[in-house]
Structure formats: structure tokens, C-alpha cells
Amino acid sequence: MSEQQDVIAVLVADHREVEELFSRLEHMVGRIDEKAETLAEQVVIELVRHSVAEEAYLYPAVREHVPGGDALADAEIAEHVAAERTMKQLEGLESSDTAFWPTLERLMGQIRHHVREQENDLFPRLRQACSEAQLLELGGQVTRAKKMASLGPQSGAARNRDAP
Template identity: 65%
Template sequence: MGTQQDVIAVLVTDHRAVEQMFAELDGMRGEIGEEAKILVEQVVIELTRHSIAEEAHLYPAVREHVQGGDKLADQEIAEHSDAERTMKRLEGLEPGDAGFWPAVDLLMSQIRAHVREEENDLFPRLREACPPEELRELGAKVERAQKIAPTRPRPAAPGASPAGKLTALGAGLVDRIRDALTGRGRS
């Protein structure tokens, strides 16, 4: 068994996987077939699991270890909420709908800006402030959280507990059952 990746490596790997899906979507621009819908569903599933794991484990560590961490974490969570509203809107659209591709473009723009901020500012600051062993422990926690997290966006009300999304384990189970029954996100 290999060494546990730290939280930053785990999250950067997720970022690259989503960017690869975005590149595929860019190549499908304007298509109205089922393939585009399935790929968007896959993006939404991955982003939802990723954001819930970040909110449950990464941002509390940022608050604890990084100077100005409360403000940073609040900003990142607000960006998640914006992206979740876009993902929720995408769930109700088909590739042939007039709003589908503009919503895809908005989501890609939101996520790309969020990733830049995390990778260029938040992650370096966390790496400097947090002990390596704790970063590895956080990596394991994030990976576990992603396995049980819900797969459908649930935009939180302002002031709601971000970790509350993860503690609703039943939602993750229900989402996975619904996904299996409907074939959501599977090509």
C-alpha cells in the first residue's frame, strides 16, 4: 500500500480530472446529444463530492492554520454556493435547451476561477502553515468523504453549516441509488 497523498495533492488531482472533462465539453460545444448531458452529469457529480469534502475538511483546516483563514474559507464557500446554484440549474436543462451551453460556460468559468484561487493562494498558504502529517491526514479524510458524499448539488442557505451537507449521509446514499437506477452520469 502506498503513502497517503496530502490533501493538496488529492484536491489538485480532482481539479485536473474536472479540467479534463471541461476540455471534452469544450470540444462538444453546441452539440445537443446525450453524450454532452452525460458528461455534464459526471462533472456535477465530481464537483459536488469535491466541494462537500472541501467544506467538511479543507476549510476548517484553513480557518485553524492560515492567517486570515476565516475570510478565505468564507470566500471559497461562497464560490461553492454560486457554482452549486449553477449546477442545480444545469440539472434541469437538456443540451438542446437555449440555456444549457451558457450555463455550462458559466460553471466552467466559476470553477476555473475557484481552482486558480485555491492553487495559487490558498494551497500554498496552507502548505506553509500546516504540518505535513496533518495535511496527509486531511487527504485521507477528504478521500473518505468523497466516497460517501451526496452527488447532487444542494445549494445551502446563507449561514448553513457546510459540514451539514456531509453529515446528511442518507442524502449521499439516496443520490447513489437514484444515480444507479436512472443511469445518471454513466455513458
């Protein structure tokens, strides 16, 4: 039986997994390649699962426990909206489209910026504001939410944000 991880460990592991996919894609930049399209699709799936879990559990906990948490959570969600727009653009492209690689590179930049902010600011603040038991409970909730998001045909994409 695996030991339950706290929410920060779970989300940092996700960050590393996505970064590994980004690294693999960076070695393919410019290629017209079905493998690149498959990896890009995998990135989008992982990011959607991650976002669904964060929005369901992480950001409400930030709002509740972290001083200034409302503004922090709002900023994080705004970054999700921007990345979701980029992912939506990417979903309609093939590697032979001139916009494929620039769109993918924009997404990588958005996500890397988001990850740096979380790991350098949000996560330390959350760790300071919550008990280890709270962080472990959140870790379990996030893990379950990611699994559930993987089950649906549209996963988190079904959230359909009202974005222009």
C-alpha cells in the same frame, strides 16, 4: 497498497480530472448530444463530491491554521454557493435547451476561477501553515469524505443550502 497523499495533492488531482471533463465538453459546444449531457452530469457529481470534502475538512483546517483563514474560507464557500446555483440550473437542462451550453460555460468559468485561487493562494498558504503530517491526515479525511459523498443517492446535494 497505495501511498497516502496530502490534501493538496488529492484536491489538485480532482481539479485536473474536472478540467479534463471540461476540455471534452468544450469540443462538443453547441451539439445536441446525450453524451454532452452525460459528461455535464459527471462534472456535477465530481464537483459535489469535491465540495462536500472541502467543506467538511479543508475549510475548517484553513480557519484553524492559516492566518486570515476565516475570511479565506468564507470567500471559498461563497464561490461554492454560486457554483451550486449554476449546477442546479444545469441539472434541469438538456443539451437541446438554449440555456444548456451558456450555463455549462458559466459553470466552467466559475470553477476555473475557483481552482486558480486555490492553487495560487490557498494551497501555498495551507502548505506553509501546516505540517506534512497534518496535510497527510487531511488528505485521508478528504479522500474518505469523497467516497462517502458518492454513496448517497443525493450525495452533497442533500445539503440543501438556503440560497434564493
